[in-house]
Amino acid sequence: MGESGAFLVMKNISKTFPGVKALDGVTFEVQKGEVHALVGENGAGKSTLIKILSGAYRPDGGEILLRGQRVEINTPGQAQQLGISVIYQELDLIPHMTIPENIFVGREPARALGLVDWREMGKKAQALMASVGMNLPLNIPVRKLSAAQQQMVAIARALSLNADIIVMDEPTASLTQNEIQILFRVIEKLKASGVTIIYISHRLEEIFQIADRVTVLRDGKYIGTWPVGEVGVDHIIRCMVGRDLKEKYPRERVPRGEEILRVEGLTHEPYFRDVSxxxxxxxxxxxxxxxxxxxxxxxxxxxxxxxxxxxxxxxxxxxxxxxxxxxxxxxxxxxxxxxxxxxxxxxxxxxxxxxxxxxxxxxxxxxxxxxxxxxxxxxxxxxxxxxxxxxxxxxxxxxxxxxxxxxxxxxxxxxxxxxxxxxxxxxxxxxxxxxxxxxxxxxxxxxxxxxxxxxxxxxxxxxxxxxxxxxxxxxxxxxxxxxxxxxxxxxxxxxxxxx
Amino acid sequence: MTLDARTTAGAARSEDSLAVSENPETRISFWRVMVERYAILLGFLVICAILAILCPSFLSVANILNVLRQVSITGIMAVGATFVILTGGIDLSVGSVLALAGILAAGMQVVHQAGVFISVLVPLVVTGALGIVVGLVITKCRVAPFIVTLGVMSVARGATLVYSNGYPISGLTREFRFIGGGLIGQIPIPVIIYALVAIAGSIVLSQTRFGRHVYAIGGNQEAARLSGVLVEKTKVIVYGISSLTAGLAGVILASRLNSGEPVAGIGQELDVIASVVIGGTSLMGGEGGVFGTVVGSLLIGVLNNGLNLLNVSSFYQQIVKGLIIVAAVIFDQLRRRR
Known part of the structure; x- marks a missing residue:
């Protein structure tokens, strides 16, 4: 393993919670400018590893090297300063605030007397949104945006922090097929501009579509890292679960019985109408x-x-x-x-x-x-x-x-x-x-x-x-x-x- | 290592951790729970020890019974308030409700020449019903509990003043005065009532379906509703309980003072809420219980008493009490963060 060449190395990371050894000597290496997928079953330790990287947790053992330098990440603020940004599954946007307010919350550009420079903020926000390929009205609250659009706001915020490592935790969980494609285009764009992306997802098809390399964790242990071109979905699944999965959807036919439930003409405007x-x-x-x-x-x-x-x-x-x-x-x-x-x-x-x-x-x-x-x-x-x-x-x-x-x-x-x-x-x-x-x-x-x-x-x-x-x-x-x-x-x- | 070997190792590991979890891990969490739950009790005991050293008369039986009697009025109200706060609500009306119950009891005695039973029953029915109305307004009209009970605080105080014309109603019967002033053995009756209310409250919260629903609503109202909890009904009952305990406290107070006082209990809602919060019940709801509230009430009572015995001005007592409330909440926050 070319440790010297790696952009980010998390080395021998361990973390124990009461009753669970969440990470057991995990080493995780990421190259500059790659999309690196991190997969594993629930409880495999992905979230814990990311929380250590983002400064939310402190590891019990191990070290983190960034650009070959040993770094201490004890708070989310330190992670941000080092250029590490995490976009969590539950987006931490403030629903009733607008896009610029969300992007610059806590760092609003100021004029004299500490007044917020709204125009400057709007301009910067527009530029950032444009860089993720979004052209949205800036003065509406983000709760009115679709899930995908909200995701883009979160990414824009990460970019405004000069993040060169962006971690995405299940970014597609609440997106539609179309929105996922938009997200992927943005990811490609980020990658082209040299941003490194750590991508966590349960949807393996996506990983094969977007990632360069994939690392598998299981039960808090490192299992392996492969370029996605060299392995198949089956192999990854086997590594994740530690056994073969014969069937993805084991459906059993049962003779259809009597009618249990019937719905007639159900309507609740503006959500749905005449549903039977x-x-x-x-x-x-x-x-x-x-x-x-x-x-x-x-x-x-x-x-x-x-x-x-x-x-x-x-x-x-x-x-x-x-x-x-x-x-x-x-x-x-x-x-x-x-x-x-x-x-x-x-x-x-x-x-x-x-x-x-x-x-x-x-x-x-x-x-x-x-x-x-x-x-x-x-x-x-x-x-x-x-x-x-x-x-x-x-x-x-x-x-x-x-x-x-x-x-x-x-x-x-x-x-x-x-x-x-x-x-x-x-x-x-x-x-x-x-x-x-x-x-x-x-x-x-x-x-x-x-x-x-x-x-x-x-x-x-x-x-x-x-x-x-x-x-x-x-x-x-x-x-x-x-x-x-x-x-x-x-x-x-x-x-x-x-x- | 082959894949198979790893699999078996993994399986063995997970079985292991399951088997182990039955014993030492539950013990760890058991101790942690003990420390967390009884930290308030520990603080209380430390304060008692300090007071006992500084002031030997503090631990005399007479003084302890005195403290308990003083605490019992606020303590009874705090048991009811615990229910409300556990659902994430608040009841600011209890001080006024206490006065209303007291004046009604005295009115029954003096104006209507009623017996003890009626003099106790009428205020309890009125205050219980008032609480239910409060609960209905909160749930059906979706008004914040803070606002509704703030309004009722004023309404109940006004009703008390109207009923009494602003004057105390004194000269209650001997039988009625026994409730607040009597002793069984050496123990004042208010203390016995307090103990019974606290035990009942504790059992209801920890052992009954209703109690579990109270915690569920405070923890996550939507999840509770989707799980079939009748959220509105439960809340209505909870406000009824809070008002009822305030009414009970009011009857005892009137009995003890031999008078219904229209200005009784002004500002007392804050002592009540302080008892609950010092006792570790979260203002956000869902966490806490009657045991903590009892310790919280005792802690406030002991502090007042101890500072009195030490001849500290009551002005300083206010400062100390305030600081302890804030310290208790800070402690609670730290505990939660872990």
Whole structure:
């Protein structure tokens, strides 16, 4: 390994958290001007490594060399000064501020008396946005921008800090196919201008499209680094999970049973209108469409999390009136929400309290929780789903992303619904955990449950669904059976064409 | 190393860490939890020890019972306030509600010549209902708890003044005065009531479904709602509890003073909130509990008492109390950052 030539070397980095050895002597080398992908399952140590690079964590052992010089990075400020910028999965933009305000927050160009020089700020911001190929109105709050546009603002901010190493953590998780291509063009451009990019993603296809080299971590250990041209996806997956994955989408056919759920003429302006569909026992119904096509909103209205203007919901042929998620759960409809941290989990509570929350009514008598019963149920599901936690009393915020998602699953599996609605169930989790989740879905449909899956991962919905509804602008644009569905047909419908 | 060997090594490792996690790691976190949870208690004991050395009469049985009796009024209110603050809310009305309950109890006794039972029941029903109305306004009309309870603070105080014409209502019956002034054995009855309220509050929070819902709402209201928690109903009950404990405290206070005082409890909401916060309950909600609140109340009471015994001016006492509140919150922040 040409250590002398490397631009950035993280050498023998170790980090231990209570109960977990997150990094175990990991060495990671990046060349100047390359796009270097960092992959691994959840809990493999990617995030920890990046947090050490950005000064958010301090390593227990090891050293960091930048341009051949040993550097100390103890705070995010020091990382910035060294030209290292991290763009996190949850963008840290201030939603109600404009693009220039976000780019220059804390470093606003000033005139006399400390007044902000708005004109100067606007000009600089425009130039920076132009350098990432974006020409957007500067005076609107960033929350009104699309996910991709917000990402570009974050990149522009990194550039304004003169970053020559930009770390992107799951940058495409909430982007549509088109937006991803825009992002990739920007990455190419950055690379051409000599910026080094460390790219973290679970979507391996992307890595093969954009990266020069790839490094795999597993269980906190360094597994290897390869130029992407020299290895295949299979090899990378094998290295990540430490075993062969036979099938990516293990779908089982179950005879379609009676109709469980039927929705008629459901409307909630301006999100969606006149939506009708049905779901049968033993069926996985996929919902595809662009972000913003109204997919999540429909589901939220069905379970009473949001209002609806009109339309009916029938359960086993009987009209039901669902006013709140409480009613939906009583009737056996469970929604696993899109944003696990904002909607799915109570981060500062422990694993046990999170998992048992929807089933407390079953676990209590006279309002008192039967703790032993609760403990047994929780330990059992932790074991079954393989949730990695030191104990059921661990706070959920201390778990890795994939394990947090499993906690959300555990809640609803214990509840045992007749209809499950999964909104982006595998976003941001690794290949191995995805496979486990697909298997759990198979288990559920075998038991006669009906499942609705919303996913922006097109191969995924195509792979697991028996039937697919494609949304376009708040309407169902078309329905495809598993056999006839192809990526092209789905995209066509999603963009407003015909299949 | 071959791929297979690595796989088995990995598998063994993960099994290992799972097996191990059952024992030493839970023990580590157990000790950490103990230290975090009981740091306030430790601080309290240190202060007691210092006062005991400086002032031997501090540890006399008479003085301890005296402190407990003084603490009991604020302490009872603080138990109710803990529920509200755990949901991420705040109740500023408790001082006025205390006065309202006291004046109603005295009014029942003196104006209506009512018996003890009615004189206790009426203020409790009124204050409990008032709390429920507060909860309904907060949840149905979506007004911030700070605003609603600030309004009710003024409304309840005004109602108290209207009812009493601004004068104390004195001359209560002996039976009624027993509630605030009586002893069982050597122990003042307010202290016994305080203990019962604290134990009940603690059990409700830690052992019941309702208690778990309170924590869930404070932790993440949206996640709680999507998990089937009836957020609005729970909040309404929580404000009812807070108002009810303030009402109970008001009845005890009137009984002890042999008078309903229209100006009772002015500014007391701050002592109540201070007790809860010093006790480690987060103002953001979701973390804390009654045990901490009790220690927080005792800490404030002991400080007041100790500084009195040491002949420190009550002006200085205010300064000390303020500093301790801020120190408690700083400590809480440091703990959270880890």
């Amino acid at each position: 569909f049905s779901l049968h026992a033993g069926e996985i119904l996929g919902i595809a469409g662009l972000v913003g096509a109204g997919r999540s909103e429909i589901m939220r209205s069905i379970v009473g999390a949001d209002e609806k203007d009109s339309g009916e919901v029938y359960l086993f042929g009987k009209k039901v009136d669902i006013k709140s998620p409480h009613d939906a759960i009583r009737l056996g409809i469970g929604l696993l929400p899109e944003e696990r941290k904002l909607q799915g989990l109570i981060l500062q509570l422990d694993v046990r309290s999170n998992i048992s929350l929807p089933i407390l009514d079953r676990l209590s008598r006279w309002g008192f929780i039967r703790r032993l019963l609760e403990y047994r149920a929780v330990v059992d599901i932790i074991d079954r789903l393989g949730i990695k936690t030191p104990s059921p009393e661990q706070k959920v915020k201390n778990l890795s992303g994939g394990n947090q998602q499993k906690v959300v699953f555990a809640k609803w599996f214990l509840r045992g619904c007749r209809v499950f609605i999964f909104d982006e169930p595998t976003r941001g989790i690794d290949v191995g955990a995805k496979l486990e989740i697909y298997k759990l879905m198979n288990e559920l449909v075998r038991d006669g449950v009906g499942i609705i899956v919303i996913s922006s991962d097109l191969p995924e919905v195509l792979g697991i669904s028996d039937r697919l509804l494609v949304m376009h602008h708040g309407r169902i644009a078309g329905e495809l059976r598993h056999e006839e569905a192809t990526q092209e047909k789905v995209l066509n419908l999603a963009f407003g064409g015909v299949a």
